[in-house]
Amino acid sequence: MPTFAQVNVGDALPAQDFPITRLNLVKYCGASGDFNYIHWSESFANEVGLPGVISHGMFTMAEAGRVVTDWIGDPGQLCEYSVRFTRPVAVPDDLVGTTISVSGTVAEKLDDNRVKVDLTATCKGETVLGRAYAIVRLP
Amino acid sequence: MPTFAQVNVGDALPAQDFPITRLNLVKYCGASGDFNYIHWSESFANEVGLPGVISHGMFTMAEAGRVVTDWIGDPGQLCEYSVRFTRPVAVPDDLVGTTISVSGTVAEKLDDNRVKVDLTATCKGETVLGRAYAIVRLP
Numbered sequence: 001m002p003t004f005a006q007v008n009v010g011d012a013l014p015a016q017d018f019p020i021t022r023l024n025l026v027k028y029c030g031a032s033g034d035f036n037y038i039h040w041s042e043s044f045a046n047e048v049g050l051p052g053v054i055s056h057g058m059f060t061m062a063e064a065g066r067v068v069t070d071w072i073g074d075p076g077q078l079c080e081y082s083v084r085f086t087r088p089v090a091v092p093d094d095l096v097g098t099t100i101s102v103s104g105t106v107a108e109k110l111d112d113n114r115v116k117v118d119l120t121a122t123c124k125g126e127t128v129l130g131r132a133y134a135i136v137r138l139p
Numbered sequence: 140m141p142t143f144a145q146v147n148v149g150d151a152l153p154a155q156d157f158p159i160t161r162l163n164l165v166k167y168c169g170a171s172g173d174f175n176y177i178h179w180s181e182s183f184a185n186e187v188g189l190p191g192v193i194s195h196g197m198f199t200m201a202e203a204g205r206v207v208t209d210w211i212g213d214p215g216q217l218c219e220y221s222v223r224f225t226r227p228v229a230v231p232d233d234l235v236g237t238t239i240s241v242s243g244t245v246a247e248k249l250d251d252n253r254v255k256v257d258l259t260a261t262c263k264g265e266t267v268l269g270r271a272y273a274i275v276r277l278p
Contacts, residue, residue: 022179022180023174023176026165026168026169026174026179027168027169027174029165029166029168029169030165030166030168030169030170031169035162035165035166037162040161040165040179041161041232042181042232043232043233044232044234093180093181093182093183094182095183
């Protein structure tokens with residue numbers, strides 16, 4: 001875990017790619033209790049104008065958050081986490097699925113050893129989470 | 140609940156139809172822990188030569204068993220239940236899904252107030268469970 005003293009505004013967190021497959025979504029349906037058809041039915045998703053079956057926003061958010069929690073090591077030091085779901089993440093019906101690419105940058109050093117991290121999450125080159133940031137406490 | 144004395148070989152149990160939808164299967168994936176692709180991925184199911192996404196055999200079996208447990212009232216009096224999964228139950232990707240039709244007949248009166256019930260389960264006119272029977276204990 002980096003210490004508050006070591007960290008500077010502008011520092012990049014280690015970026016990560018996260019595959020998202022239909023299997024993830026079927027599992028997340030059961031784990032979350034959110035069985036909305038848009039997360040598993042191609043025909044329903046198409047009917048309501050989506051580009052296909054899409055990821056649960058909370059699942060995308062959770063995956064993206066790993067860039068922060070892996071950086072700090074201790075998920076218990078994540079104080080705040082906020083995103084806007086700006087674009088659906090379509091997941092094709094194959095074994096590969098899609099991928100979200102997540103990077104983070106130290107945006108601000110706050111009081112009480114807290115640091116604000118801005119996150120960027122893209123899928124096929126397009127931003128899928130807007131105004132995404134986390135506030136963590138460092139030792 | 141019928142009593143042992145009231146029941147005769149050849150008696151028909153009240154038949155029932157059970158819809159099976161993709162939503163049922165996605166839920167059963169999470170409930171059972173069986174996330175096999177054949178139960179939710181159209182492309183995978185087609186690739187392995189199935190007529191589409193198919194029901195978990197145990198789910199079909201569980202639904203069919205309701206004809207027996209609804210008849211006796213108390214599921215705790217179901218002593219034995221056995222089926223063979225003889226034909227896959229294909230479930231289309233729409234809100235209607237498919238339907239299994241289940242009927243039962245009293246096949247044998249056994250000792251100790253037990254009764255053997257033979258079950259027939261069909262989907263689109265074809266048998267989907269083979270050698271299906273239950274043994275129940277009646278008052």
